[in-house]
Amino acid sequence: MSKWIVCSAWPYVNTVPHLGTFIHLLSADIYARYLRLKGEEVVSITGSDEHGTPIEIEAIKSQISPKKLTDKYHHSILSLLKKYRIDFDNYTRTENQTHIDFVQEFYKKIQENGYIFSKEVELPYCNDCDRYLPDRFIEGTCPNCGSDKARGDQCEECGRILDPTEIGNPKCVFCKSSPVIKKTIHWFFDLPKLSEDVKSFLNSNKQLPDNAKNFSYKWLEEGLQPRSVTRDNKWGIPSPFPASEKKTIYVWLEALLGYISATIEWSKNQAKPNLWQKFWFDKETKSIYFIGKDNIPFHTIILPALLLASKEKYVLPWQVSSTEFILYEGHGKFSKSRRIGVWMDEALEIAGPEYWRFVLTLIRPETKDANFTWEEFERRINNDLNDAIGNFIHRSLSFIHLYFNGCVPSPSKLSARDREFQNKIKNSSRIVGELLDKVKIRDALNTIIELAREGNQYLSEKEPWHRIKDNKEDASTTLFLTTQLVHTLSILIQPFLPSIAEKIWMQLNLPKKAIEQQWKKIGEYIVEPNHKFGKIKPIFHKVNSSEIRIKRKIIP
Ligand SMILES: [Zn+2]
Ligand SMILES: [Zn+2]
Structure with missing residues (x-):
């Protein structure tokens, strides 16, 4: 019997997840169920990713507080997971106190270990809105592929991780005016210091799929850069570094630690506060992450680097099952912002949850993009x-x-x-x-x-x-x-x-x-002669795509 930590990408709760996000939750659920049938010792965890600029943007648009917005979607996801029979041991949220405490302690620790430094930087600032423009508060042209859909943290088109100052023709997302550059102090994770350790982790991991391996080695070859840990946003986990009181932790760099804090919370909930350590600190434990390919470097480089920087004995990712994208009717990948795709709630108006589990598993984009x-x-x-x-x-x-x-x-x-x-x-x-x-x-x-x-x-x-x-x-x-x-x-x-x-x-x-x-x-068991069945009836019914198109008002 082995120990397993089964993880799914955390749904980002600025809306109800679409089926492209759902596939990670579903994959983790299928895998955890399989392991349990095999008699393995499993903890399966994930939760709602609640901080960051897209949620602030959505909350400002809807004129409610970010917390009110994430409360709404967190609860709607919980009820949807139940309907789809997605049974995590702990589906939590990054607003939970266990997570907040853990993240703050973790960063204090890696600062003590010499992996955090502060530095004066120049950042875009909107004079009209009177705020800094990190991450998705800024949009412009991608320096890598030239797309005009680049945001301050990542290019939607080519997937490149970006710095807000790299973007061409930058605009504030709220008022569309051009930002000025202002000086401010931020705290950084010294990723380059861990290059060799990350490299040996990648070299020793034989399970990683090709897309994860190739992407990660490319990052290493380009040379790892320090990652900024802090933000000037109010919505987020308060930064624990001395003299950084008004700052918060960058959403990605705290949500990743949710895999551990969710396991800690699960242990606490069962009144076995040390149980999580039996999973995370046992080098024989296998941890498996179900994510999309756009999240690869966070799981194959940044997460292992953070765990190594803590100098604790955390198990590093054993497998990162990073799927390609699901395209919707040839339109391009599912996109919350562009409303292309099917969402978890409306999907149930079309067919039962088991039908969706079935079809999504069969189009799971394991080696190349799949078209729904x-x-x-x-x-x-x-x-x-x-x-x-x-x-x-x-x-x-x-x-x-x-x-x-x-x-x-x-x-x-x-x-x-x-x-x-x-x-x-x-x-x-x-x-x-x-x-x-x-x-x-x-x-x-x-x-x-x-x-x-x-x-x-x-x-x-x-x-x-x-x-x-x-x-x-x-x-x-x-x-x-x-x-x-x-x-x-x-x-x-x-x-x-x-x-x-x-x-x-x-x-x-x-x-x-x-x-x-x-x-x-399974193969050994025999249903004995003379055993009497229960009531027999057909289990499934057929569906009609033309009727669905009419119902969804899709013009063929
Ligand atoms: Zn690009
Ligand atoms: Zn502005």
Whole structure:
């Protein structure tokens, strides 16, 4: 048994998350469920990322306080996670006191360790608004790709991390006037001092996907730069450095530490205040982060560097599963600011949560950008979920209901074809498990769909509906074996579709729950002859993309 810390990118709560953000939460949930079925010791954590300039901008626009805005979205996410069956051990928020205390202590500590220095810098300042313009308070031209969508912290177009003074033709986002440059003191994280340590971390990590590795090495080659830790904003965690009283900590550099503070809070909530250390300070613990590719350097360079700078024995990231972007109907990546995509709340008006879990897993952009279209949504639901999985299960169980009064028939001597089918069932958890171990979540679900297709193919070849009349023994053998596959599928899909797994389990009428089963015993378990099923009914229904388009007022 190993210890695991399963983390998802923290949703930034200036709005309800869109499905491009949801995929990280979903991936972490699937992975944690899989690990638990394997009997591993898991803590899964994330939370609402509440500070930073986009939230201040949104709050100013809506004429409410930032706290009021993040309260609203934090609570709406909590209720959505419940609906989607995303069960983190702790879904917290960066406004929680445990996080605030932890961040302040952490930065004091790395300052003592010699990794923080202060320096006078020149920053854009808006005279009309009477404020400094860090991060997203400023917009202009990207020095790297020339896009005019560059913000003070990052270019939307090329992903380059930026400094507000690098931007061409800068404008204040509030009043659109051109800023002046003013001198101010800020505190910096001495990232260059840790270059060698970060490099050896990257060299020793064999799991990181190619996109994460390539991006990180490119950063190292360009030479690591000190990162400014403080901001002049009011909305944020107060800076703990002496003489920095009016400043706050830059949102990214505190939210990253939320992975640890969320685990601390989880420990406290169970009255086991030291439990978190058993995870974070054990070098055998594996930590896995599900994030988008635009967040790679924060997780492969800045987070490890911060952890190393603390001189504590934190485990460094074991795996950073950084997915590419999901494009929406060929429009470009989902964008909160440009309202391109589908949001977690409105998605539920279109289809049930399990349908979304299913489709999003299948388009999970593991190696390249994926395109979401309503036609693809229809195809996946109708062909894969309804026809392959749903029909196989329903046919198998209803034939037994019809011919054997709902009781599992006894097998006779197995033919070569029967044995081949039986072996497929026995090997399935190993094959799916190997893919999940490599974090190939999409391929794992595809393999499960393929298995259900094999089941349908087997039924079509063996035709128990004919054999029941001329060879009842053969029909019995066939339906005994398909029952075993239904049982296997109900556990294999548990990480992906937990509510569906429970429904199948109820129809099979088996003791305990699908969630309480053991992954390694999936192929060994036998649903015994004469076992009586529960009430049988179809689990899925089809969807129609044209109807969705009309409902959403999308012109084809
Ligand atoms: Zn750019
Ligand atoms: Zn202004």
